[in-house]
Amino acid sequence: MNRKILVAAVALFICSLANAKCLSETFGDTICGQGPCSNGLDGRVYCAAERYGTAVRDEQGEIVCGVGRCVQDIDSGQIMCSREPGGDAVRTLAGVSCFGGCEPATSAHCERIVVE
Numbered sequence: 129m130n131r132k133i134l135v136a137a138v139a140l141f142i143c144s145l146a147n148a149k150c151l152s153e154t155f156g157d158t159i160c161g162q163g164p165c166s167n168g169l170d171g172r173v174y175c176a177a178e179r180y181g182t183a184v185r186d187e188q189g190e191i192v193c194g195v196g197r198c199v200q201d202i203d204s205g206q207i208m209c210s211r212e213p214g215g216d217a218v219r220t221l222a223g224v225s226c227f228g229g230c231e232p233a234t235s236a237h238c239e240r241i242v243v244e
Contacts, residue, residue: 149175150243158243166191174238180214183238192233199224207233 150160154171161175164182168174169189176183182198183191186207192198194209197217201208201224210217212228224230 151175160241160243161239163193172240174235174240177237177239178213181237182209182233184233186233190235191238192235193237194231194233195237196227198233209233209237 149163149165150158151165151167151173152158153167153173159165159173159175161177161183162179162181163176165173165175166183166185168185168191172191174183174191174193176193176195178195181193181195183193184198184207186192187205192207194207195213196210196215198207198209199217199219200206202219203223208217208224208226208230209232210226210228211231215227217224217226217230
């Protein structure tokens with residue numbers, strides 16, 4: 129029984145890497161994630177933890193991510209993202225509008241899987 133669970137877990141991990149997005153860091157490591165990846169000013173790569181998420185550089189040069197599409201609010205400069213995986217976010221005259229509601233981009237929605 130335990131062996132079947134282990135085999136299933138390994139198969140799931142391998143299949144998830146097959147759909148992963150990857151990017152090489154300045155230091156030579158290759159970093160992968162479920163969603164798109166982006167380089168920070170420090171050369172480190174972070175990827176969106178959601179397959180249809182977003183990884184972008186904020187005004188401080190740090191990578192922040194969202195579960196859906198992210199756009200920068202022109203007035204506040206804050207990066208806002210859809211709360212829905214793969215959901216859209218657009219700039220409007222009133223600010224940012226998001227499918228399923230908006231939330232700020234955060235590093236908590238990012239991941240780093242080092243591939244050797």
